[in-house]
Amino acid sequence: MNILVCIKQVPDTKIIKINPKTNTLDRSSAPAILNPYDAHAVQEAVRLKEVHGGKVTVLSMGPPQAKVAIKKCVEIGADEGYLISDRRFAGADTLATSYALYKAIQKLMDEQGIDLVLCGKHAIDGDTGQVGPGIARRMEIPPLTNVIKVEEVDLKEKRMKVRRKIEDGYELIQSELPCLLTVEKEINDVAYSPLPNMIKAARYNPIVWTVDDLDDVDIKQLGLKGSPTIVGKMWPPEKSAGAEMIDGDVKKQAKALVEHMLEKRELFEVKGGEKV
Amino acid sequence: MSEKFDVIVVGAGPAGTSCAYTAAKNGLKVLLIERGEFPGAKNVMGGILYRKQMEEIIPEFWKEAPLERPVVEQRFWFMDKESMVTTSYKGLEWAQEPYNNFTVLRAKFDKWFADKAVEQGALLINETVVTECIVEDEKVVGVRTDRPDGEIYADVVVLADGVNSLLAKKLGFHKEWKPEEVALTVMEVMKMPKGSINERFNVEDNQGVSVEIFGESTKGALGTAFLYTNKDSINIGVGTTLSGMIKKKMKPHQLLEELKSHPMIKPYLEGAETLEYLAHLIPEGGYNSIPKLVGDGVMVIGDAAQLVNAIHREGSNMAMASGKMAAETILKAKELGEFTERNLDSYRTDLYDSFIGKDLKKYKDAAHTFEEHPVYFEQYVPLMNRAMSTMFTVDGTAKWDKQKKIMNSFTAGRGKLGVAKDLYRAWRVVK
Numbered sequence: 001m002n003i004l005v006c007i008k009q010v011p012d013t014k015i016i017k018i019n020p021k022t023n024t025l026d027r028s029s030a031p032a033i034l035n036p037y038d039a040h041a042v043q044e045a046v047r048l049k050e051v052h053g054g055k056v057t058v059l060s061m062g063p064p065q066a067k068v069a070i071k072k073c074v075e076i077g078a079d080e081g082y083l084i085s086d087r088r089f090a091g092a093d094t095l096a097t098s099y100a101l102y103k104a105i106q107k108l109m110d111e112q113g114i115d116l117v118l119c120g121k122h123a124i125d126g127d128t129g130q131v132g133p134g135i136a137r138r139m140e141i142p143p144l145t146n147v148i149k150v151e152e153v154d155l156k157e158k159r160m161k162v163r164r165k166i167e168d169g170y171e172l173i174q175s176e177l178p179c180l181l182t183v184e185k186e187i188n189d190v191a192y193s194p195l196p197n198m199i200k201a202a203r204y205n206p207i208v209w210t211v212d213d214l215d216d217v218d219i220k221q222l223g224l225k226g227s228p229t230i231v232g233k234m235w236p237p238e239k240s241a242g243a244e245m246i247d248g249d250v251k252k253q254a255k256a257l258v259e260h261m262l263e264k265r266e267l268f269e270v271k272g273g274e275k276v
Numbered sequence: 277m278s279e280k281f282d283v284i285v286v287g288a289g290p291a292g293t294s295c296a297y298t299a300a301k302n303g304l305k306v307l308l309i310e311r312g313e314f315p316g317a318k319n320v321m322g323g324i325l326y327r328k329q330m331e332e333i334i335p336e337f338w339k340e341a342p343l344e345r346p347v348v349e350q351r352f353w354f355m356d357k358e359s360m361v362t363t364s365y366k367g368l369e370w371a372q373e374p375y376n377n378f379t380v381l382r383a384k385f386d387k388w389f390a391d392k393a394v395e396q397g398a399l400l401i402n403e404t405v406v407t408e409c410i411v412e413d414e415k416v417v418g419v420r421t422d423r424p425d426g427e428i429y430a431d432v433v434v435l436a437d438g439v440n441s442l443l444a445k446k447l448g449f450h451k452e453w454k455p456e457e458v459a460l461t462v463m464e465v466m467k468m469p470k471g472s473i474n475e476r477f478n479v480e481d482n483q484g485v486s487v488e489i490f491g492e493s494t495k496g497a498l499g500t501a502f503l504y505t506n507k508d509s510i511n512i513g514v515g516t517t518l519s520g521m522i523k524k525k526m527k528p529h530q531l532l533e534e535l536k537s538h539p540m541i542k543p544y545l546e547g548a549e550t551l552e553y554l555a556h557l558i559p560e561g562g563y564n565s566i567p568k569l570v571g572d573g574v575m576v577i578g579d580a581a582q583l584v585n586a587i588h589r590e591g592s593n594m595a596m597a598s599g600k601m602a603a604e605t606i607l608k609a610k611e612l613g614e615f616t617e618r619n620l621d622s623y624r625t626d627l628y629d630s631f632i633g634k635d636l637k638k639y640k641d642a643a644h645t646f647e648e649h650p651v652y653f654e655q656y657v658p659l660m661n662r663a664m665s666t667m668f669t670v671d672g673t674a675k676w677d678k679q680k681k682i683m684n685s686f687t688a689g690r691g692k693l694g695v696a697k698d699l700y701r702a703w704r705v706v707k
Contacts, residue, residue: 194424198401199279
């Protein structure tokens with residue numbers, strides 16, 4: 001089973017600062033990490049490989065330093081990694097990104113065949129969750145988003161069953177293969193990598209492709225030119241203020257909390273359905 | 277059996293990285309294992325990097341290393357409660373190549389240095405803790421890490437795992453350090469605009485100042501405080517022997533807070549904002565605390581080997597030199613074909629013959645003596661301050677009478693003989 005995982009290197013948004021003048025992320029203020037959801041996608045691919053055999057390949061688009069994120073995937077257990085890196089990819093929105101990744105996937109398909117594509121639910125720097133489905137649409141395979149469990153893989157019948165997280169529970173879905181999954185963190189725990197993987201990753205040099213390495217690329221669909229998205233305005237969310245600490249023993253705290261909540265909902269004065 | 281390396285170096289600080297760099301450069305297959313997220317993530321020092329020993333590993337490193345400022349002035353402050361006596365040397369020859377020493381931020385510098393070792397062919401793995409050396413037939417043959425399938429083998433294991441060196445301890449090379457053998461240092465990196473630094477310390481953009489502070493900064497305990505200028509931040513910290521802290525019942529963070537609000541220091545920090553708070557142990561046992569350095573298939577370098585000259589606040593340079601010497605010894609042992617204690621022992625003798633052994637020997641009794649006789653930090657610093665105050669306060673007293681008064685103040689508490697003894701003792705340990 002050949003599994004392709006699309007991954008992204010992102011700034012660690014847990015600690016990143018926002019430039020107060022431009023309202024954009026100050027990328028120098030946070031280290032670059034492997035998008036956490038993508039780590040779970042790689043881990044799931046590795047787990048599936050252990051059961052069904054085959055190979056795990058990761059693919060990313062980004063500047064040369066994104067190689068570090070690919071090496072991290074090798075630590076988790078990926079067999080190889082490709083980075084498409086070229087100035088002509090720069091400034092891409094989700095549409096242009098999915099196009100560029102799709103072009104690389106096409107080439108990988110021709111070279112080695114792909115049975116399944118995995119992505120993280122979304123990248124923590126953009127939070128859009130559009131690139132995964134965008135790739136599926138271009139590949140003309142079913143996108144299964146928000147997957148929390150792979151129930152079954154039947155390579156002979158070329159189908160798989162997964163659980164998708166929905167608002168009030170989950171749904172069980174069966175799909176043909178190949179298909180594309182975007183995964184939630186619940187799908188697995190990313191394991192502490194074995195030492196041989198660490199050594200392999202330290203030695204590993206990801207394969208880098210430029211636009212010229214890809215076939216039949218429509219340059220107009222790449223990078224800034226291929227990105228119809230216009231950012232109208234950006235602003236950081238307002239910080240909630242005025243938190244109140246409730247002291248006292250548990251009983252007193254509970255009472256204060258309930259009173260507070262009722263007050264907030266303006267239910268305080270409601271008795272028997274009528275306002276007093 | 278898993279893969280075998282020529283050398284496994286445990287710890288990517290200045291010692292470990294110097295060793296890995298030198299070994300890899302000379303064609304050895306090197307694995308460098310770091311427990312932090314990246315080299316430097318967990319490493320702490322006051323912030324002075326010496327040019328000489330670094331240059332011997334990477335010539336003209338200042339052209340590309342992430343350094344803060346070359347130090348052009350070294351100040352020494354002898355502080356009392358509301359005064360200080362100062363002395364300093366400032367020389368512009370230190371503002372030019374090849375410089376003398378630099379201020380650095382370890383998180384940046386160590387990472388860069390480790391990348392240089394990787395460029396030479398060393399393999400670096402992070403976030404991996406070495407739990408023990410693998411010993412077979414009384415010979416160290418590899419290390420065990422906390423990772424699954426975590427055993428890895430090598431001809432020589434170099435322990436650069438820092439001050440506590442649990443690995444060397446497990447091998448029986450040293451016992452648990454005593455409180456008087458280690459100093460606890462706490463420090464802050466504080467953000468300060470470049471312009472303010474230049475103004476307050478009277479320097480230009482690419483010039484730095486180091487300040488060592490004695491006396492009240494440690495409440496008279498054996499230790500020092502320091503203030504170093506980075507590009508747009510400063511490092512301020514204070515450290516004393518652990519035993520000193522215990523004896524005086526001082527809390528390290530409190531000591532630092534008091535230092536920061538001391539009237540002689542406070543104006544320098546106006547408007548500065550704390551970026552990082554760091555604390556670390558420093559091995560200060562000196563010559564007498566150096567553990568067993570070499571065994572069959574194993575060597576100990578850097579802080580793990582207690583290579584710190586507390587009097588001259590030198591440590592990273594000794595770490596680097598020891599790492600380089602260890603690597604050179606391994607290369608020689610490789611030619612001999614065996615990595616026995618005997619073949620690796622020239623590391624120990626080289627080390628003792630070098631400036632490291634000589635300097636540590638020179639000051640071997642200094643820390644001990646100053647610890648035993650707290651009079652130097654506790655009494656002489658305030659006396660110096662009062663002497664200066666007496667001498668320079670114009671109050672109509674004749675200078676000759678003032679001198680007499682000062683001399684009397686020095687001998688009043690301890691007697692002439694006592695002072696003479698103190699002086700002799702101090703001279704003897706640093707001579």
